[in-house]
Amino acid sequence: MTATEPSRIVAPRRGMSRKQRRLALIGAAGAVLCLAAGLVLFAMRDSIVFFYGPTEITEKGLQPGTRMRLGGLVETGSVSRGPGQRVTFAITDSKTTVQVSYDGLLPDLFREGQGVVTEGVLESAGRFRADSVLAKHDETYMPREVADALKKQGHWQPGDAGAQKPQR
């Protein structure tokens, strides 16, 4: 904003000069931005969830009680139901396998041998309690994190289960 422009506004009242008004505006903007920055930093500390593959849990020495996302392939033949709404299954990256328990209804596209992402709490190195299993819209869709986690263990090429035929 240039200071030499002709003033088009009515003369300032209550002793607030043009400059002061501009400062007030900038001050208000600064205050709101600071508030937002503070909120963002505060929220970043608590509400961010890391994603790990099964092998990374032991590799990184994650402590029980850690909240995280766990992804990999649902091991074939590992899904069992009951008691009640409890479902247990194993998530594997073909090197390490983690037992997962989940209370609730599974999404439609949850299948053995396919990629899955769950979110929950690590109970011990080999046990995980999920409170959500992420749904997906497309049977050929492989969550990118899962694909990466499997690639890391060298056991995945495009064309494997869950990611067969990238459609087009």
Added chain:
Amino acid sequence: MIVEIGHFALALALGVAVVQALVPLWGVSRRDAALASVGPAAAVTCFLLVAFSFLALVVSYVRSDFSVENVVANSHSAQPLIYKVTSTWGNHEGSMLLWVLILTLFGALVAVSRRSLPTRLRAGTLAAQGFVTVAFLAFVLLTSNPFRRLDPAPGEGQDLNPILQDLGLAIHPPLLYVGYVGFSITYAFAVAALIDGRIDAVWARAVRPWTLLAWVFLTLGIAMGSYWAYYELGWGGWWFWDPVENASLMPWLAGTALIHSTVVMEKRDALKVWTILLAILTFSLSLLGTFIVRSGVLTSVHSFASDPGRGLFILAILVFFVGGSLALFAWRAPLLRQGGLFAPISREGALVVNNLFIATACATVFIGTLYPLVLEMLTGDKISVGPPFFNATFVPVVVPLLLLLPIGQTLAWKRGDLLGAAQRMSAALVLAIVSGLAVVAIMRGGPVLAPLGIGLGVFLIAGSAWDIGERVVRRASGASAMLSRAIGLPRSAWGTAFAHAGVGLSVIGIAAAAWSAEGIGVLKPGESLTSGRYTVVLETVTPRKGPNFTEDVARFRVSAGDRQLKPVEAMKRVYTARAMPTTEAGIRTDGLSQVYVSLGEPQGGGIAVRVYDKPLILLIWIGAVVMAFGGALSLTDRRFRLAVPRRAATRTVIQPAE
């Protein structure tokens, strides 16, 4: 044959778009009226060619022409006609073609609109729009050609993803795209103004209807998408703070800010540079959204199979247009003549506050959405930023904005009276507090924040009603005088009131979600499950056959206390072509609330059932529709219908060829 013609038309459109992008600018710089007037003709031609091309694809889908690769991958001959048509844009290639179709439609609309635009502005706008069209036509032709043939042609298609076989696909993408892509016009206007080096109230008045139009459609598109996800995904959520959702929310927020800042510019000739920046940012966020959705770089619950290679192409487009326009902005904006400053306590001051808060809210969504991407690039750590982050950042920024809204709405232009405005709003505030307390008394306990949310919603609605009521009653006596005064109020005043009341309705709907309840159980016929105020009894489970699927239909009796509601059916479908299961939730509307029944796996002779009580949930989407209605009302305001007086013809060197 029509497939090849469609493909050819698309290629031809690219050529015409190049003409549209370059010739008018050249004409303006050479002050050649004939060259400058090529723009409108090129824009209309380009639209007709793309429309023909799109139609060709629709025809291939309707005919189930399985010699076309795209049709094979996304269609099935047994689909009902409506889904054959909607399958056209239920895939990457077709949806990008729809994107380009709407892009060229807006170019053509600007070209034929009878509002008298300054010649240079129209030429510059069409040229900028032409550049965007060139980029996206090239994208479609080079990476996402929907017309590729397949030889030999298979006998049957692979069917469309079952989740998309729904009326939602007929409505949601077109609405959303008209919104998303509509902001390309405001972007083009901004770029044209920067090139031209002048910007004033005429510019603001020319841009505002397009902004409003795009905003109205984006609002409806987001609401429709939210409702679709709610009833189709089977877990009763309507907003997940998912990257794909945020991708549409960010341009909406920026567009909302833009609507408000153009008012200031139009009325007070201020906030010019900021408005230009907003116009650029809004479309940039639309492009970013397209990139996020199409590239699959961020894991989303709404993800479909995606292709990183194409993502890279869109990223290049994004960098070019965002970077280019921001560079242009940095270079030219200091040359724009500044408007006046103004008193902080005034309508325009309030609108600045509005812009400040909305821009900040948009920034928090932006950070939350893109932070995982940045962190992964920097450290390799994979994280997800979920609802807790957005609840802790977005909500605290938006709530003060909504609290201030009714007061700002009633402030006068130039020099407002804060105390007077607050006094005028005191009735609305009292009503809000009373309703909040009433909710506490009736619900007894429950979450603390929810009654505050309801009170806030009531405040917004009552504030808007009060504002209109006051203007009608003031100086008018007798019912007929008031009626004529109400009719005589500018449509934009009504539009503002409706839009803000719509926000209030949505806020109430969102707050009421705190009282929603969920029940899960395994039911055999005759058994019941209670959730919140509602009880469902499973009556029968019967198999049924649809055109391209088979389903198990579970029929439930629904009651709320002693009241019997109509029965509801929930389905578990398997689509034969892809052998893919989907859940079709059974939803019974009860006033503004809904009972939501969704099926799980069969277990031990019964079937897993999830029942939700969703109190007042319809208000969320009704609120959005009311907001859009308000926007549409503003669009019909007198000042947009009348021809804008031409600005003093000082610098109009070019005169249209007679």
